[in-house]
Amino acid sequence: MLKKLFSKLHSDEVRKEKEYEIKFTGDIDETVQSINNIVGESDDIIQRDFLIGKKIRATLFFVDGLCDSASIEQDVIRPLIYFTDVKRYDQKDFLTYLQEEVVTISELTTETSLEKAMLPFLSGETILIIDGIKELILFETRQFNERSISEPESEIVVRGPRDGFVETLHTNILQIRRRIRDPNLTVQFGALGRRAKSDFALLYIKGVTNQRYIDEMRYRISCVDTDQVVETGTLEQLIEDNVLTVFPQMLRTERPDKTVAALMSGQVVVLHDGSPFSLMAPITFHMLFRSPEDYYDRWQISSFTRLLRYLAAFLAMFLPAIYIAMVSYHQGMLPTLMAISIAGSREGVPFPGFIEAIVMEITIELLREAGVRLPRAVGQTIGIVGGLVIGDAAVRAGIVSPIMVIVVALTAIASFAIPAYNVTIAFRLLRFLMMLSAATLGLYGIVIVYIFINIHLVGLRSFGTYYTSPFAPYRYSEWLDMFIRAPLSLMNKRFPELKPEDKNKSG
Incomplete structure (x- = not known):
């Protein structure tokens, strides 16, 4: 058990647990009173008093809703009430006899202190107190109310298993x-x-x-x-x-x-x-771009989709910033026809490129957040209709240019192509930093921020593992499952950065 491995607990927790460290004398009234002093004010704590074999006093405690009351009635109380061999009560192996011959619940444990019994009790186990016995008896009577297993909504795949984790x-x-x-x-x-x-x-x-x-x-x-x-x-x-x-x-x-x-x-x-x-x-940065179906499809298809994800990550973080830099500082780097087209589309727009991009990006983020919080059917409608209506209205009103709408829409689409949602959030936050740097120093600002991000990533660790491996430290031999996914027959080694004890997956 993991809790046995964690032998050193925090001093506050130890002090709290000592409050419940009560040794039992065998007096049932004293034991019941000790339990009631701790949980007696809770209305969902059920106390059931009865006689074992119509002679020996006993008390059951269980939490209503966490325990299977039918199992308690059929497998614990009924056998004990009809127990007739009361002569065994005076023997030392009475508890063992109850477990093997009387009650029909398979899992039964005993505890000598209330402190050790409280956690399993509040997790759904049933406490049995018998007059004259200096131990608490715990029965495994937990019942699990859970939703049915369904397909994960946040990680949908075209090919692969359709079951997902639940809350149990x-x-x-x-x-x-x-x-x-x-x-x-x-x-x-x-x-x-x-x-x-x-x-x-x-x-x-x-x-x-x-x-x-x-x-x-x-x-x-x-x-x-x-x-x-x-x-x-x-x-x-x-x-x-x-x-x-x-x-x-x-x-x-x-x-x-x-x-x-x-x-x-x-x-x-x-x-x-x-x-x-x-x-x-531990993980590395490139693991965030993997999808389970990468290993279910042929390697050519998986490699293509993985390259698309890296492209999507680039667009999600850099595209608005590059647009701002180009229209604000580096118009000469654009082809003449493209520069004329962009200038014509921005004619009449009262704001500079940075303000224009910030307004549209914040609008998209608001729509995204509203779509998540609203009921599913309404949220999808708000996201689609809101984006179309606001984008069209903004262009017609001359607040933003049509090309800005295209840039923001492409950026939003690219951010959804990354499998790991938590890294998508990171790119969304860094996108605003990139836009600010582009508005300040143009492409030079983008390059400077990009260099600082790489410095940060190189220094980052995940449980001591290099976050940017196998880029830094550089290991060319580990690139078989990086930008592309090599044929499975060639991927017979586990990822060396994880330092597995068994390095071979096959052969």
């Missing part, structure tokens, strides 16, 4: 287990948050994933000191290397097949209960 941790682990039937696939559980204590799972393949990355992930998660971790996005921000950069240092996905590919490559995966997204680390 055990279901997501099962989807991975279905695809990796290797006994070396290791799943370790733990809890996050001093108060919420939400469940998470750390996954890796023993013998493939480098032990350094496993230990590093364990250490960083153990250092998380916050009341609540609701989603993997929160966890990502708490354990990443550089909190100031706009570039993601962990890859997130709601596709099980993409997660499985990461595990097979030697990455560490984190799943969180309540989140349909997995986190994968």
Whole structure:
């Protein structure tokens, strides 16, 4: 268990847990009172008193809604009420006898302190207290209410599996287990948050994933000191290397097949209960441009689409800035006919190129954000109709030029061609910086900012891994899965930058 591996807890958490460290004397009234002192004011905590074999006092505690009440009734209470061999009560192996001969629930554990029992109890397990027994008995009675497995909406592929992660941790682990039937696939559980204590799972393949990355992930998660971790996005921000950069240092996905590919490559995966997204680390910059279907189609098709994504990334970040630089400073670099055409389209526009571009880019961002927040059918309509109406009206009113509308529309389309949404956001933010630099210094400003971005990327790390590898450090032999995707028969080695313990995928 992962929580056993994290032996050093934060001092505040240790102090909080000591409040519940109560040793039981066997007096049922005293034990029940101790539990009620902690959770007794909660109306969803159900207390059920009954007699075992009509002679021995017992009390059940469970959380309404988290537990399967039918299972508690049929598999715990009913067998105990009709239990007749009360003579076994005085024997030392009474609890073992109950587990093996009386109750019909397969998972049963005992605890000697309330502190250790509270987390599983609040996770959906049922506490049984028996008069005279100095241990709490915990039954696995959790029930899972979850949405059905469906196709991921944020990562749609033309060819590939149609199932995606859901918000239930055990279901997501099962989807991975279905695809990796290797006994070396290791799943370790733990809890996050001093108060919420939400469940998470750390996954890796023993013998493939480098032990350094496993230990590093364990250490960083153990250092998380916050009341609540609701989603993997929160966890990502708490354990990443550089909190100031706009570039993601962990890859997130709601596709099980993409997660499985990461595990097979030697990455560490984190799943969180309540989140349909997995986190994968370490990563490099070029991994953000990969799509799962790159490996399902022929290599020529995959290589072409991947090159398109790199082109889309260039357009998404540089196109408006290049337009501003050309119309403001470097008109002489344009062909004569194009320069005349652009000048004619901008005739009557009262604003300089920078203001014109900023107005249109902010309008597009507003439409994009509104489309996300509105109901799906309405959001799509707002995005399409709003873009057409506002763009046409702005051109007719002479606020922007027609070519500016084309530039902004092409930039928006290009930004959607990148598979990783979090890197798309980074390009969107950097686009405004590029536009400002172009308005200030023209192409020289664009080049200067581009150089500084590259310096930043070269210095960036993801769990100690070089973010720009295999560009820097330069490794030509690793370019088989970079700008192009080579035939699978040639890609028989795992990515060396991840330092896998087993370097060979085949042969």
